[in-house]
Amino acid sequence: MLNKYDDLIMKGVILDCLGNLMLEKFGSDTWNACLIDAGFDKDARFFASQDVEDEDTLKLVGAVCNHLNITLEQAADVFGDYWVNNYAPKIYKIYYTLFKSSKDFLLQMDRVHLQMTKNMPNAHPPRFEYQWEDDNTLIMKYKSERNLIDFLVGLIKGVGNYFNEDLDVTKLDNMNVRVKFP
Numbered sequence: 001m002l003n004k005y006d007d008l009i010m011k012g013v014i015l016d017c018l019g020n021l022m023l024e025k026f027g028s029d030t031w032n033a034c035l036i037d038a039g040f041d042k043d044a045r046f047f048a049s050q051d052v053e054d055e056d057t058l059k060l061v062g063a064v065c066n067h068l069n070i071t072l073e074q075a076a077d078v079f080g081d082y083w084v085n086n087y088a089p090k091i092y093k094i095y096y097t098l099f100k101s102s103k104d105f106l107l108q109m110d111r112v113h114l115q116m117t118k119n120m121p122n123a124h125p126p127r128f129e130y131q132w133e134d135d136n137t138l139i140m141k142y143k144s145e146r147n148l149i150d151f152l153v154g155l156i157k158g159v160g161n162y163f164n165e166d167l168d169v170t171k172l173d174n175m176n177v178r179v180k181f182p
């Protein structure tokens, strides 16, 4: 069940990515139907810097789950993989040249989110804290006003795929994800 986030807004970049994914993998009929179900115009387009109410973003994610008959966790996995491997490499190339492993990449995500949103009005980037259980086991603590930990899990799995590393990713609770590196 998706929560309701009355006062929060998210950058349109997330929905632009979702739209690209849906058009590429599932076609315009399905995407247009999702847009309509979520109360958007059927030809709606999203721009990276646009502000979209979280409530509307989550309605659209909910419509995608309904139309594809998948759970929120499955949608988060598909989205996370597409964001990390298809969408972000095109528009945020620089970060992909800086980091050489999933460990390096994940450990920089707190700084990256903070830095890239610092001049974006109305951004509410997630923050991450890192704690090592042992040399290969990282606990990523998710700090956000949203409750999108399933997306964190999907994004981390996507990072593993990008670097061809077999990560073992487990949601421990609504704030903590355990990542075992190979």
Ligand code: HEM
Pocket: 009, 010, 011, 012, 013, 014, 084, 088, 092, 095, 106, 109, 112, 113, 116, 117, 122, 123, 124, 125, 126, 144, 145, 146, 147, 148, 151, 152, 155, 156, 159
């Ligand atoms: C170069 C790669 C990445 C860039 C440039 C990036 C950038 C962004 C931006 C601009 C937002 C929207 C923030 C807002 O509207 O306030 C966002 C949201 C988010 N990002 Fe990333 N991101 C990247 C990779 C990742 C990765 C790998 C993870 C997980 C490890 C992650 C976790 C999240 C989550 C969970 C959100 C949803 C917002 C929330 O939960 O509060 N991102 N990201």
